[in-house]
Amino acid sequence: xxxxxxxxxTGVVKRFGDFTAIHDASLTxxxxxxxxxxxxxxxxxxxxxxxxxxxxxxxxxxxKLFQESxxxxxxxxxxxxGVGMVHQHFKLAPTFTVxxxxxxxxxxxxxxxxxxxxxxxxxxxEISKRYGLDLDPRAIISSLxxxxxxRVEILKALYREAQVLILDExxxxxxxxxxxxxxxxIRTLAENGHSIIFITHKLRxxxxxxxxxxxxxxxxxxxxxxxxxxxAQEIASLMVxxxxxxxxxxxxxxxxxxxxxxxxxxxxRGERGETAVDDLSLTVRSGExxxxxxVQGNGQDELVECIAGLRRQVSGTIDICGRRAAAxxxxxxxxxxxxxxxxxxxxxxxxxxxxxxxxxxGHVEEFGRGPMLAIRAARQRAGSLIQSFDIRGAELDKRAGxxxxxxxQKVQVARELTRDARLVLAEQPSQGVDIGAIxxxxxxxxxxxxAGRAVFVISADLDEIFSLSDRILVIYRGRIVAxxxxxxTDAETVGRYMGGLDEPAPPDQxxxxxxxxxEASAHVR
Amino acid sequence: MSAxxxxxxxGHFSLAGLVKPLLQPLIAVAIAVVxxxxxxxxxxxxxxxxxxxxxxxxxVGWPNFLVTLQMMSPLLFTGLAVAISFRAxxxxxxxxxxxIIGALFAGIAGFAVDLPTFLHIPFCLAAAFLGGLLWxxxxxxxxxxLNVNEIVVCLMMNPIALLFSGYVSTHxxxxxxxxxxxxxxxxxxxxxxxxLYSQVNAGFIIGLALCLLFAAINGWTKKGFEWKIMxxxxxxxYYGGIKVPLHAVVVMMISGGIAGLGGAEQVLxxxxxxxxxxxxxYGFDGIAVAMLANFNPIGVVLAAxxxxxxxxxxxxxxxxxxxxxxxxxxxxxIIVLILAAQFTWGWLRSRKNAITAQEDRLEPETEES
Numbered sequence: 001x002x003x004x005x006x007x008x009x010t011g012v013v014k015r016f017g018d019f020t021a022i023h024d025a026s027l028t029x030x031x032x033x034x035x036x037x038x039x040x041x042x043x044x045x046x047x048x049x050x051x052x053x054x055x056x057x058x059x060x061x062x063x064k065l066f067q068e069s070x071x072x073x074x075x076x077x078x079x080x081x082g083v084g085m086v087h088q089h090f091k092l093a094p095t096f097t098v099x100x101x102x103x104x105x106x107x108x109x110x111x112x113x114x115x116x117x118x119x120x121x122x123x124x125x126e127i128s129k130r131y132g133l134d135l136d137p138r139a140i141i142s143s144l145x146x147x148x149x150x151r152v153e154i155l156k157a158l159y160r161e162a163q164v165l166i167l168d169e170x171x172x173x174x175x176x177x178x179x180x181x182x183x184x185x186i187r188t189l190a191e192n193g194h195s196i197i198f199i200t201h202k203l204r205x206x207x208x209x210x211x212x213x214x215x216x217x218x219x220x221x222x223x224x225x226x227x228x229x230x231x232a233q234e235i236a237s238l239m240v241x242x243x244x245x246x247x248x249x250x251x252x253x254x255x256x257x258x259x260x261x262x263x264x265x266x267x268x269r270g271e272r273g274e275t276a277v278d279d280l281s282l283t284v285r286s287g288e289x290x291x292x293x294x295v296q297g298n299g300q301d302e303l304v305e306c307i308a309g310l311r312r313q314v315s316g317t318i319d320i321c322g323r324r325a326a327a328x329x330x331x332x333x334x335x336x337x338x339x340x341x342x343x344x345x346x347x348x349x350x351x352x353x354x355x356x357x358x359x360x361x362g363h364v365e366e367f368g369r370g371p372m373l374a375i376r377a378a379r380q381r382a383g384s385l386i387q388s389f390d391i392r393g394a395e396l397d398k399r400a401g402x403x404x405x406x407x408x409q410k411v412q413v414a415r416e417l418t419r420d421a422r423l424v425l426a427e428q429p430s431q432g433v434d435i436g437a438i439x440x441x442x443x444x445x446x447x448x449x450x451a452g453r454a455v456f457v458i459s460a461d462l463d464e465i466f467s468l469s470d471r472i473l474v475i476y477r478g479r480i481v482a483x484x485x486x487x488x489t490d491a492e493t494v495g496r497y498m499g500g501l502d503e504p505a506p507p508d509q510x511x512x513x514x515x516x517x518x519e520a521s522a523h524v525r
Numbered sequence: 526m527s528a529x530x531x532x533x534x535x536g537h538f539s540l541a542g543l544v545k546p547l548l549q550p551l552i553a554v555a556i557a558v559v560x561x562x563x564x565x566x567x568x569x570x571x572x573x574x575x576x577x578x579x580x581x582x583x584x585v586g587w588p589n590f591l592v593t594l595q596m597m598s599p600l601l602f603t604g605l606a607v608a609i610s611f612r613a614x615x616x617x618x619x620x621x622x623x624x625i626i627g628a629l630f631a632g633i634a635g636f637a638v639d640l641p642t643f644l645h646i647p648f649c650l651a652a653a654f655l656g657g658l659l660w661x662x663x664x665x666x667x668x669x670x671l672n673v674n675e676i677v678v679c680l681m682m683n684p685i686a687l688l689f690s691g692y693v694s695t696h697x698x699x700x701x702x703x704x705x706x707x708x709x710x711x712x713x714x715x716x717x718x719x720x721l722y723s724q725v726n727a728g729f730i731i732g733l734a735l736c737l738l739f740a741a742i743n744g745w746t747k748k749g750f751e752w753k754i755m756x757x758x759x760x761x762x763y764y765g766g767i768k769v770p771l772h773a774v775v776v777m778m779i780s781g782g783i784a785g786l787g788g789a790e791q792v793l794x795x796x797x798x799x800x801x802x803x804x805x806x807y808g809f810d811g812i813a814v815a816m817l818a819n820f821n822p823i824g825v826v827l828a829a830x831x832x833x834x835x836x837x838x839x840x841x842x843x844x845x846x847x848x849x850x851x852x853x854x855x856x857x858x859i860i861v862l863i864l865a866a867q868f869t870w871g872w873l874r875s876r877k878n879a880i881t882a883q884e885d886r887l888e889p890e891t892e893e894s
Contacts, residue, residue: 349758353757
């Protein structure tokens with residue numbers, strides 16, 4: 001190994017029972033480099049990094065840090081050795097200040113065990129200035145935007161003098177603008193000699209920020225490449241192990257004038273009683289796919305629940321296929337709604353029930369013979385759905401929860417789209433779904449459109465919105481702030497609306513990436 | 526080509542499918558037997574002798590066996606009542622109170638009305654069913670319309686039922702004499718018994734028939750299917766167009782009614798009058814029976830038999846040795862504890878699986894050419 005290698009992982013194996021999550025993985029990270037680890041959900045990226053961070057124990061292999069063999073028994077030792085990790089879900093105390101959170105666990109003390117608050121604030125200020133991460137040390141976490149909270153997490157690691165910083169899916173919760181700022185931070189840190197390990201499954205980000213890219217597939221590192229030598233297409237193929245169709249093949253939409261979903265002046269409250277949907281109106285017509293873009297938490301969930309009949313609105317009306325919708329899922333389904341929920345475990349499936357049972361809910365009347373249920377017929381239909389929707393690993397009597405995310409999604413899709421329903425409401429259709437399954441789910445949605453149904457896609461993933469939709473609506477603070485034709489807009493514009501910036505920002509000089517046509521369709525998840 | 530042929534479905538009725546559901550309760554019983562054995566040992570008795578006494582005292586010889594059937598009769602009803610509600614995700618732990626009210630209604634209908642036998646018995650049974658149903662309706666309605674936790678309400682309804690029936694049987698309609706009871710029921714309302722040795726009566730047959738009926742309902746009807754989905758995933762059921770609130774009320778009413786029939790079995794078949802405070806806790810034992818049965822009506826028959834045998838054997842045990850009959854309760858409580866622990870463990874594990882499935886799971890399906 002060369003002297004510049006700060007992390008050297010050799011032949012690491014990790015098993016969970018009979019299941020081998022990491023097979024013989026080897027990886028080196030150099031000083032001052034941004035090293036992206038890409039792979040589908042479940043490829044083992046997080047598991048490998050959790051081993052490096054001391055959260056999991058390896059079953060075989062060696063981990064070297066700064067040329068020394070290490071075997072951490074917990075994150076505390078990893079932190080002491082100079083490894084920091086920012087998890088996908090932040091681990092901050094929301095009612096504490098920025099400075100409190102940063103020093104938590106390694107507090108500066110005065111005599112007699114008293115906390116030195118002033119020093120904490122001073123040091124926090126210094127460190128945020130040093131890395132150009134502007135933050136008020138006295139601000140309360142819960143008052144900060146998501147992007148700023150992430151900065152706190154990063155500063156927290158830097159305060160503990162992390163030389164190796166692991167970022168687990170850092171962009172999942174960020175707007176495009178916040179993502180760009182994060183990338184600038186990452187570059188600064190790398191120039192200062194830190195090594196950044198960046199876990200993601202979004203190819204655009206990988207190409208925008210990393211020096212080297214390691215691709216994981218099914219617990220193996222299948223390749224480590226220099227960024228300048230590869231294309232998104234090549235990485236995608238390595239991730240799945242075959243050639244992937246990145247662009248959704250679809251013809252131009254032939255939208256009719258018939259509105260299958262009409263929302264008019266809808267206002268709804270969220271869980272805490274806040275106005276989540278604010279006098280919102282929209283229309284989805286037969287024969288088109290409309291995408292709803294927006295940063296999570298801007299009223300999408302409440303809007304979808306109102307349409308599905310799972311939430312009662314405060315005011316406004318919803319019409320499904322010309323019939324007035326009520327707060328009753330049964331009535332809305334009867335009116336012609338097929339709903340693919342994002343919450344598979346809670347709403348869309350019964351994970352502890354057999355697959356045939358999951359495929360039969362919502363179709364019970366079809367198999368009713370008086371009070372009896374025609375179980376043979378229901379099972380037979382479930383069997384043919386498993387085949388025609390290619391639900392891998394499925395057996396009629398297996399628990400739905402035993403399937404992978406992608407195949408669970410296919411169970412939902414198969415059940416919903418085989419109903420005689422003209423409006424398809426697809427919420428985060430590719431969340432937690434691997435690339436192969438995304439392809440087929442997208443293809444099915446396009447087929448639905450071509451068959452004259454109306455498809456309404458709600459997604460936090462701009463790539464998905466762009467590759468699927470004919471028309472893009474942007475939701476911000478419970479209102480539709482933009483209604484754009486996909487071919488006439490770009491990710492940057494949509495991103496600005498998502499961030500609530502109505503005025504187009506001045507063009508950015510050091511742009512790491514704009515979502516011009518090609519990259520936008522380089523869509524991997 | 527039929528889809529059944531192409532997709533590996535596993536046999537609908539395979540041997541493994543029959544044995545597997547028995548495994549968990551058998552393990553619980555086995556652990557209880559071992560722990561109970563150690564307890565007996567620490568008390569200076571020989572566990573093998575004690576267990577043999579329990580078995581012989583409950584199963585060997587017609588008289589003992591018939592007593593066991595008598596002891597299991599009320600548990601068939603309360604166990605089934607609890608199993609039906611638990612399977613649908615409704616935690617009806619109020620079977621005790623529902624049974625008491627059912628018994629009270631049957632007791633009143635039994636002495637206050639003059640009917641020929643072929644009408645009087647069904648009339649009393651209907652009254653008992655109605656009594657239990659009404660008592661269960663209160664928590665059901667509070668749950669569905671006001672979202673009040675049914676566990677708490679059910680629990681509170683139990684002492685209310687006991688005290689209310691006590692008021693009726695010691696004041697309002699008290700039979701003359703020193704005993705706190707209602708007047709004896711008419712001969713026309715008596716459920717026939719089969720033997721001089723025990724009080725086992727036609728109610729046992731009714732209980733068995735109900736268990737078989739609900740096994741069929743669970744397995745073959747739309748309602749049975751919908752109740753099961755509702756129990757495992759209520760939000761999914763609601764989203765899928767199942768009328769969850771309505772079904773919840775219906776299931777609670779049926780459950781309460783069946784518990785009420787258990788009261789009728791006691792009054793019409795065993796005591797022949799409503800006695801104040803007659804139940805040694807059959808409604809609570811029903812929860813244990815339902816859990817041991819894994820909410821399966823056929824399992825309820827087996828679990829009720831086990832508990833009945835333990836209760837029947839305990840009397841013999843007390844007579845023949847210095848041990849208290851409460852040893853049997855200790856065994857029953859250990860079984861419940863273990864089942865509850867397994868239940869919690871399974872729940873925790875399924876949650877953990879759900880989390881790991883999202884975060885870190887290989888997806889073998891991508892292994893495609």
